[in-house]
Amino acid sequence: MAFLSQRTNSDARRLGFRRMLLVVNIPLLLCLAQGVTGRAFSGTRRQQEPKCGYESCHPIKEGMLNVHLVPHSHDDVGWLKTVDQYYYGTYSYIQQADVHAILETASQSLLADPDRRFIFVEMAFMHQWWQDKTDYKKRQVKELINSGRLEIALGAWAMADEAVTHYTALIEEHSRGFKFLEKNFGACARPRIGWQVDPFGHSKEVAALFAQFGYDGLFFGRLDYQDKNKRMAEKKMEMVWKASESLGNKANLFTGVLFNNYNYPDGLCWDELCRSDPIVERRELPGFNGDDFVNKFLEEAREQRKSYATRHIIFTMGADFHYSNAESWFTNLDKLIALVNKKENQTRIHALYSTPSCYLHALNQENMTWPEKTDDFFPYAHKKSAFWTGYYTSRASFKRYVRQSNNILQACKQVNALAKLRENKLVDDLWKEFSIVQHHDAITGTAKQQVDNDYRKRLYSGIESCQSVMADAYRTWLPARGNLKHYVCNLLNISFCPTTETSEEFLVTLYNPLAHNASHWIRLPVAPTTALKVLNAQNQKVPVQIVKLTKSTFSIPERQLSRATHELIFKTNLPALGYTTYFVRQTNKPLSSQLSTVLSLRESPIISNDHVEMEFNLQTGLPNRLTNKDKDITVTFQQRLMYYKSALDYDQPSGPYIFRPAENVPNTFRCNASDVTIFKGPLVTEVHLKYSSWAQQVIRLYADSITVEMEWTVGPIPIDDYQGKEVITEYLTGIKNNREIYTDSNSRQMLHRRYDYRPSWNFSNSESVAGNYYPITSRAFIRDSRSDIQFTVFVDRAEGGGSVQNGSIEIMLHRRGTKDDMLGVGEPLDEMGSDRLPLIVRGKHHLLLDKVGPSTHFHRMKSLMILNEPIISFMKVNRRMRSRFNLEWSALQRDLPREINLLTFEEWEGKTYLIRLEHIYEKEEFNKSVKVDLTNLFKNITILSIKEMTLGANMELSELNRLKWKSQTQGKVQNEYADRIPPNGFEITLKPMEIRTFKVLVQ
Template identity: 45%
Template sequence: MSVHFLAFLSILAFSSGGVLATCGYKGCPATVPGMLNVHLVPHTHDDVGWLKTVDQYYYGDKNKIQNAGVQYILDTVIAELVEDPAKRFIYVEIAFFSRWWNEQTDKTKALVKQLVNEGRLEFVNGGWCMNDEASTHYNAIIDQMTVGLRFLKENFGDCGKPLTAWQIDPFGHSREYASLVAQMGFDSLYFARLDYLDKAERIKTHTMERVWHASPSLGKTADLFFGALYYHYGPPPGFCYDVYCADPPIMDDPNLFDYNVDERVAEFVRLAQGQNDVYGTNHIMFTMGSDFQYSNAPMWYKNLDKLIKYVNAKQNETKVHALYSTPSCYTYNLNKVPKRWSIKNDDFFPYADEPHAFWTGYFTSRPGLKGYVRETNNFLQVCKQLEVWGSFLPNLKLQTNSNILRKFMGVAQHHDAVSGTEKQNVSDDYAERLSIGRAECKELVSDVLGKLVQKNSSVPSPQFVFCDYLNISVCPLTVNNKQFTITAYNPIARQVTTVVRIPVTSNYSITGPSGKPVTTQLQDVSEGTKQVRRNRGSAPKELLFQVTLPPLGFQTYIAEASQGGVKARRHSQSQTEAFKPNADTTIENQFLSLTFDGSTGLLKSMTDKKSQKSTSVRQSFYWYTSSMGDLKSSQKSGAYIFRPLIQTPTDLFNGTSVGLTVIKGPVATEVRQQFQPWLSQVIRLYNNREFAEFEWTVGPIPIKDRVGKEIITRFDTDLQTNSTFYTDANGRQILQRIRDHRFDWQYNNTEPVSGNYYPINSRAFITDDKMQMTVMTDRSQGGSSMKDGSLEIMIHRRTLGDDHRGVGEPLNETGQFGDGLIVRGQHFVLFTSVDKAAAAHRLLGEELYMAPSLSFSQWVPDWATKFNTMKSMVSRSLPSNVHLLTLESWTNGNILIRAENQFAIDEDPVLSQKVKFQLKGLFEPFVITNLEEMTLSANEPLADEKRLQWNVTDSPSPTPPAVKPVPVPPSTLTVSLNPMEIRTFIATVKQAKN
């Protein structure tokens, strides 16, 4: 820390309380009319884990891997900002900044607040991390942004509010993400990575900056100005002044032989004028920084000071004015330019940086981590809801909270985390952090449930445990006890019916919360289950039964081992019929029928029983051989890039039969298939459910032949799809995709398969004018339609080469047992008439990412007498098109509530309409006494939001501001929601009377 820094520390700390804040647009530095204003933006890009863990990056550990230490960046930048009021800096990743902030003295904090108040230290983005945009779910994006922006609001007030979204490094950009940040109050979005051909076209047509119509449903509310950066996110060539750079410094002593001011100024002006020819206003932005730069900030600032001084000394001649600035101030100046901006409607996927390098592999990379992140997000919502409920329970003092899991989930959304593009040890670190956060929430959930079930304080509360490996039939409590309870909590604000599957050693009877017996189905676990669980469990059976759960509530079911006699026969295995068919076989429920070929065992056709419409469907698994480079290009397939050696995949059907086994019972009918020793599948139809569940178990992917493989599942139908298919954006919007086509530029078909892959976050579908087949996913994956009537989804990858995009190792996950990662996942397939499709996939999507949470406890005699077996947090269900997105504890005992209309405009004749519901009297534990509507990220009252407005080419006159929602009347607390609208409230509450 410099002497200057310490001197200014006391001066500015003394004055910080009395200086008016000049942050935001009002604090922007002056520009010069009639000149080209070059906005120099000092910045650092600090990955929250990638080649090193988040801790190693912060402290500067393991510098042989990458020389980076975030704490030193912030130390030296703050010292430099103190010394000169003209200097500026922007910072992004609050996961790092909050850690640094908590280590500082009160004097340093006062100084930093002053810098923020003066707009000299500006936060952009402001989330816990710079999240990925392909493999992140919108719920998790909103949560991680809320955690970061809440920190800024609580520590810096209004001046901590970012105005610019700064997504400079994610590998493609989502329309839904743009819509979300617009709803958070951001005025602009800047990024660096867009397809090389797209960028070339934008440079040619002067459309590097446009207005994004980010949501057809929300209209102007989701409009957002965006800019694609010219020199990636680094400085222009020749002007990097970091300790890691090799560019010449500004040598301004004319007595020295190496004096270079004139040459450097001339080059700077040349580059500025060249960029201005593309962007077309009198403002351009140079990003002066890059990955983990400014650990020695004086090097940067000393040269930037000189550059500004000498460039501006010649401005009468060059008409170029250089200044310290920020992305927000750059945006503000562009907004004042009298120009009508062109528009964009689609997204920026997929991304390629070279003809044979499509970054579409990471849509699927590390499928185990992707599944764990999605499942943990589900549990985090349960944890937050029960934390709210628990805060109103008498005599309950929670020992843990949801904060750790919120923050670790925030880290997991980073664009080198859930994306799967990190080193293996870093991926392990992410998973370990999630596990630690889950443990905190498990304790919280157990404590709250224990108090909720308790009828009498004289009877001790039961302890609830969780079984993380239920998906592979591992749960010691259900295997080792003759009697136990299963408590299912439903985090959705409407009644939900689902099937519970638990591992057992013998038959059990199940008693529901009303004391009545529940129909069960006992069957052998599959061979695939035995293969994947290995030595982690040995339960020979699994017990299935259906539960119908109240909204935001729980029910408890009692399991008792059958001892023989009438009860045993009533619940015995004889209810289940298992056989191996030798002819075509059809399984069905009330909605679907599936026919399987008797000779091959493969799916043959699917029928929607409502419309009596059928389609032929052949579903199988295939692999693409990973390229190790060829005559066209040396590009390999790796963590980022999917590049198949051959464009036609190899069918993993063994050519004879998949050994079909059919199991029929009162709860479910399932078909078991074995494609390869390392690849199996179970297809299930549940009683009275609209979907077919395809549960696949893949791995270890064999590599003894020294060939990397990328595994897909493919559905081939006779639907006439005309090269068109549809994928979702972050679990929310649906976008049309056309094979071998881009909407904004001419596509060059250098990689026919990988160039047509898109992110699938929750669903993809193909459709003709009558019927639609939708595949819902349980995690983010990549997929495409490579021929009409076909839909393929990549489910697992194992490559043997590094794709040379920085990670430095192949995507060769060895898994817990060292021989290769085994992944189990589910696809949920809907086949419906077009008019019923949105209702089916929207409601199912909600159920999948907000699935019930199961916990187990030791049985206590007379359980139903001693304990509550059913309870709900709400007095009524919400309408089916309304999703309670957020219910979490907030500052000062308040509660954060988000509700959304989960249907898009024109998707469904009924459910896509505006919907109304009342918050008054909805929640049983508390009464809402006041409701303040906030922006989506909850860091600003909606009434105070004032976004910049832009003149656009598709509007004949200046675009009026978006109409804000009608305030919620305090008498009824009636909330109205338009299609795709999310409304966010901070509720002041009081304890409800018993």
């Protein structure tokens, strides 16, 4: 047994004595195994009950520099290998990494000595490991956690990216980890700190969420090299991050930047992956090297101390997938600590085993005033000309798939709870896989191709499980007698659905996950020979229009089996938190009565409805003017697809992480009027533009819409010239914005960005385009302060962009490269589709021209509706069968106020449901509280009691007592929730940007 190897003779004698006791004292054996005495797995040095949290921290030395040694392993939930390959350690020729061995040997080493500490972060791996542990091993691990020797840091399912993740996804994947910890380990496993050591930039909204999870602080490793140099020189590596102007103190979070990202100090590493010489601590031996290691330690400590403001510094003792042979690490750390501390009276430097939370607590006890941070940490560059802004767009189709799976997961949880199906295992399938792909090398598009393929398979499997839950719910609600099947078409975005293409009559079912009535334009692929008739749930005829598919759609390889030639278009009206149905059937009327009129651009250079007008240039075929009729606003408007050639030079090529154009002026696709076709009808007018064989676009204006829809189709991007390409769209308006832009932070707060400017330091930019790109997850807008005009672009997935020219919003759509950017992936970003042909990507933007103030409400609701599109399924039924169904249903007695979103509604455990409500506005947009009464809100569910929880649902809010910090503008806040309005019965008040989480007991 590995943990015996470092025992002294007296330890061995004690162990031998215990073995004798086993023969005669079975009750004592059980007592020891269960850790009742608090010493079963802790040696004999501790004579009291073990304590977790800050009470378990080793004492520090007054008047000395305390060096907190934090043993840790950074374990990517997929990157160069898949999740399972990393866990089991297979495919070692790709990367030597074995998470199972890390957890096994680290726990054994901790059991060998109660002074040792270790932190673990990724609950996706912890959960996998925990499933096959014996009860005895589980008791050992629980004892390690309960005594603070094994600390859970972060506690999320994966260490999520912060740039391209949606805030609802972040809440989901952290809550999943918290729930696993709470169920299996209890209160001592609740994470106290955020540990985001590897993500490539850091988000203001994520910091606000972390504060609401109850974290006392956050530590991370990566920030811009210019920012880091300045902070090190000024000893401002640690700060209080004021992460939300609307939430105030509730969102303040102490934040620290780690000195070595998350790696060990140079020369102080004893892992299989680095193999420094072992420490020989005995002077009489010829190989004695203890002084060398002590001197190296002292040198590193003194150097690091120059950059920090207190008598505490942290050494991160580990790196990627370290501790697969943990005893090698711990044995040498034991020796190093002992040798350093022998000289502490002379050096005034004290070394100790520690954890991030113990280090944080020591900083808190210093009672000093800390600098503040109010902006975010994007974009990130690790050196000149190396901006990590390419991953904002990398693998654009996967980013869309993740966003769609978010929508399906929320709907799946809702219908499982509302229909009382108790199919939690099926719901959990998607929750698990969805949480995995929030990892900072998954949704970012920065994993190897074979790993990305695995992520997609995982999501697909989870989505299938949730689709079966939806089908079971409809069998309960409709109900459908017999064995009628619900069909789901996962390729509607490329106009492929066998059910709608081959059926003469069918039922369309749409589930609305929003707690508000909504409307949605639906487009169904069809192969019509006659006109089609659509009836709503009230048996009323619905206006329809049929539009021919675009040429770019016909060319998509994945729809080779499709028979569709057209799309059927009609508008649907959806009840709040419920479903409705539409019945489609063929008629004997001629198809021509519903077809769009086909026009040339010269015949119709202007498209318009009652709200919007867009004019096109007769020579170029591109837009040149945009008008909001309601507000009497007109701007010059140009929109075009373009591309940058990727930099190929050895110093820093463009790649999966890095966006670096070879030239700062993009190449423009040529377009002219002959490449433009207009399809005009009563419901929608479409302008089809062909830029090239691999870049097309459709501009749509629906009859009642105040936005213009831009559907782009890009690919396969050619690289026959061995030149990577980064395809962008540019919206160039007459707005004088001075190249300032507002972008969202994880789809919540809006942040102001200035060209070539950083609030935290005097920014020197080496890349005028890439250095001004920011993550956009839901929307971006520019404003003309003099005229009060605002132009907004809504996106359907995370993308990168900025305002590179005055009056412009530039957004990257798709990218394909020929070079690796030398940051570890080892292969270029060169995606293939299912047929092994280069990938074609399709997406949508929605454009809004409006005044600054009135557009606020629409902004928030539009973003919610893009995320929470209705879940569409189909049934092959005839008119007689349809008449027996419950064709429409809502779970609510009344809609929620428009300012409030039902963020979460799910069965949590048994008759306990979890409800999250959020106020969707920031304070500067709508500074009013809104009340929601849960009494009799749901039709078939009665709420008996409510209990308010922290955001992650793992602690009652009344138990929350975060560490208090003094900062430049304020002293310690004694009660950050003092202004919270407690529930009045079942009536809940929400202030701007508040998310309130409740466990409710239901009948």
